[in-house]
Amino acid sequence: MKKYDYIIIGAGISGSSVAFSLKQRLPNSSILIIEKLEDVGKGASGAAGAFLSPLLGKPNRFKDIVTNALKYSTQFYLQHTPNYIDQCGTIRIPKNKEDQEKFKTYIPYMDFEFQQKEDGYYFPFASVVDSYNICKTFTQDIEKYLNYEVKNITFKDNHWQIDELFEASNLILTTGASLSLIDEKYFNIRAVWGQRIVCQTSSCIKQNYHKECSVSRTIKKDENTNIVSIGATHHRFVYEKPISNDDTQTLLKRANNIITLKDIKVIDQLAGARASSSDFLPLVGEIINSDKTLKEFPYLVNGTNVNSNRFSKYQKLFYLNAVGGRGFVLAPYLAKILVDFIVDDKKIDEYLTLNRVFKKWVKKQ
Numbered sequence: 529m530k531k532y533d534y535i536i537i538g539a540g541i542s543g544s545s546v547a548f549s550l551k552q553r554l555p556n557s558s559i560l561i562i563e564k565l566e567d568v569g570k571g572a573s574g575a576a577g578a579f580l581s582p583l584l585g586k587p588n589r590f591k592d593i594v595t596n597a598l599k600y601s602t603q604f605y606l607q608h609t610p611n612y613i614d615q616c617g618t619i620r621i622p623k624n625k626e627d628q629e630k631f632k633t634y635i636p637y638m639d640f641e642f643q644q645k646e647d648g649y650y651f652p653f654a655s656v657v658d659s660y661n662i663c664k665t666f667t668q669d670i671e672k673y674l675n676y677e678v679k680n681i682t683f684k685d686n687h688w689q690i691d692e693l694f695e696a697s698n699l700i701l702t703t704g705a706s707l708s709l710i711d712e713k714y715f716n717i718r719a720v721w722g723q724r725i726v727c728q729t730s731s732c733i734k735q736n737y738h739k740e741c742s743v744s745r746t747i748k749k750d751e752n753t754n755i756v757s758i759g760a761t762h763h764r765f766v767y768e769k770p771i772s773n774d775d776t777q778t779l780l781k782r783a784n785n786i787i788t789l790k791d792i793k794v795i796d797q798l799a800g801a802r803a804s805s806s807d808f809l810p811l812v813g814e815i816i817n818s819d820k821t822l823k824e825f826p827y828l829v830n831g832t833n834v835n836s837n838r839f840s841k842y843q844k845l846f847y848l849n850a851v852g853g854r855g856f857v858l859a860p861y862l863a864k865i866l867v868d869f870i871v872d873d874k875k876i877d878e879y880l881t882l883n884r885v886f887k888k889w890v891k892k893q
């Protein structure tokens with residue numbers, strides 16, 4: 529069995545970001561990333577329009593996380609993958625009259641500079657990234673094992689064994705909507721299936737738009753042809769679904785409500801499952817062993833408070849998931865938080881950890 533200091537399972541933007549941050553912090557460690565698809569940056573990450581734009585609204589926890597992540601991750605991409613981020617800005621357009629009124633109430637809480645433009649609000653800070661090339665760059669110095677689906681992980685002699693093929697001192701799961709490796713009832717990742725289309729058009733657009741869907745700025749292909757990305761649809765609680773012509777038509781209709789794209793022709797359709805938690809906040813850190821924890825603290829089910837530091841965790845097993853529809857905004861930021869925890873034992877804010885979903889689940893037992 530080949531041994532590694534760190535093995536990461538899942539090579540979407542979450543796994544790729546963790547691999548990159550780990551390599552930066554521990555350049556001499558051996559790191560392997562395992563992926564069941566033929567390459568990194570496929571899965572939901574391959575389907576993503578990969579727009580990075582501010583979350584509007586009144587202050588709340590999720591908005592704070594997104595704002596911090598957007599600032600951090602944008603800077604991170606600009607520094608490490610400058611060729612694969614286009615900070616062209618995004619115009620956010622209210623969907624209807626009611627939305628227009630709502631937008632006005634959000635103005636005092638805007639976290640980013642904006643200007644009123646074309647029936648909406650233009651955020652110059654917003655960007656779109658090249659999802660595949662970012663994952664590719666983040667993992668370029670990392671050993672990869674592709675086209676392999678991990679079936680089983682077991683902790684033996686202080687190490688994680690992966691299908692009796694590899695051994696890891698530390699194991700990190702970044703498997704997105706797939707939960708097959710963790711047998712814990714309090715895990716309730718929900719899939720939200722979505723489709724995006726790539727089109728050619730003779731129109732040229734200089735910035736991204738977002739209304740009922742997102743339309744990207746165009747990239748020039750030749751003299752008369754530009755490429756535009758339009759996304760995305762949302763099907764809650766759906767893990768797998770074939771590419772659908774209905775979704776494509778919906779996206780074309782929604783895009784047409786934003787801007788006229790002349791001579792439009794669909795050239796690609798991509799789909800994937802976003803992974804969300806029940807409260808839409810991401811999940812980062814260690815994984816609680818519910819059986820052991822409940823054996824030790826049976827009175828948890830009666831609502832007795834126990835400091836979560838005392839919960840029993842699986843040793844040397846870490847997790848980054850539930851980045852939902854904002855994986856490209858959240859992943860580099862959360863990867864830093866996770867790596868700081870693994871390397872420096874820096875505490876992760878409780879509201880980002882699995883403690884919160886475990887505590888909710890235990891109350892219902």
Ligand SMILES: Cc1cc2nc3c(=O)[nH]c(=O)nc-3n(C[C@H](O)[C@H](O)[C@H](O)COP(=O)(O)OP(=O)(O)OC[C@H]3O[C@@H](n4cnc5c(N)ncnc54)[C@H](O)[C@@H]3O)c2cc1C
Pocket residue numbers: 537538539540541542543562563564565569570571572573574575576577578579580676677678679702703704705706708709721722723724759760761798799800801802803848849850851852853854855856857858
């Ligand atoms: C249509 C669409 C549009 C989107 N648009 C945006 C957007 O504009 N902006 C944005 O920020 N986000 C967007 N998202 C969301 C974004 O794509 C996700 O949040 C992000 O890709 C999740 O990354 P991940 O690495 O956690 O999961 P994934 O990319 O799904 O990666 C998980 C990987 O783990 C692998 N895996 C799972 N189990 C195993 C196993 N047992 N063995 C080996 N490998 C395994 C999978 O094959 C997969 O490649 C969009 C998503 C969709 C579907």
